[in-house]
Amino acid sequence: MTSGDFWTHLPTKLVGAGALLTDDAGRFLVVEPTYKPEWEIPGGVVEAGESPRTGVRRELREELGLAIDVTDLLVIDWSPPPPGQPGRPDGLMLVFDAGVLPADEAAHITLPADELRSHRWCTDAEAATLLAPRLARRMTAARKARAAGTLLYLEEGR
Incomplete structure (x- = not known):
């Protein structure tokens, strides 16, 4: 096996990067x-050759129309392939701290109509009714990690 072949035979993982962005x-x-x-x-999703922090910053610009500083990594969450989606790899889902967005800046959120229908600010309890269960658990963990100044490792949000 040549060195080029070695890399093509390694497993792949999906890497996603999201943000914990809170209001006042x-x-x-x-x-x-x-x-x-x-x-x-x-x-x-973090693109090939892109760092996770750069990826989440890019997504925040594309999805919200805002340049937001992204600081600490709060959560690493391993996510198995979802049932019913053959061929989709397992992944590492990362949540970064994007800080507190003041109301005057939040007023400038602009969503891409072809990708996002709306946005809202919510508590953990409200989010549990909107988000997939593992993402709701991941975000509760991200809030705890921010408060404790630590990084948490999860599997399926646990």
Whole structure:
């Protein structure tokens, strides 16, 4: 096997990077995609050759129309392939701290109409009714990690 062949035979993992972005009341931002029923957090798939922090910054610009400073990594969450989606790899879902967005800046959120229908600020309890269960658990963990100044490792949001 040549060195080039070695790399092509290694397993692949999906890497996603999202943001914990809160308002002055401590609620966090969720977005409603046009392409699926569950709500999401701002963020998305990290592109090839892109760092996760750069990826989440790019997604925040593309999804919200805002240049937001992204600081600490709060959560690493291993996610197995979802049932009913053959060929989709397992992944590492990362949540970064995007800080508190003041109301005057939040007023400038601009969503891409072809990708996101709406956005809202919510508590953990409200998010549990909108987000997929593992994402709701991941975001509760991200809020705890931010408060404790630590990084948490999860598997399926646990």
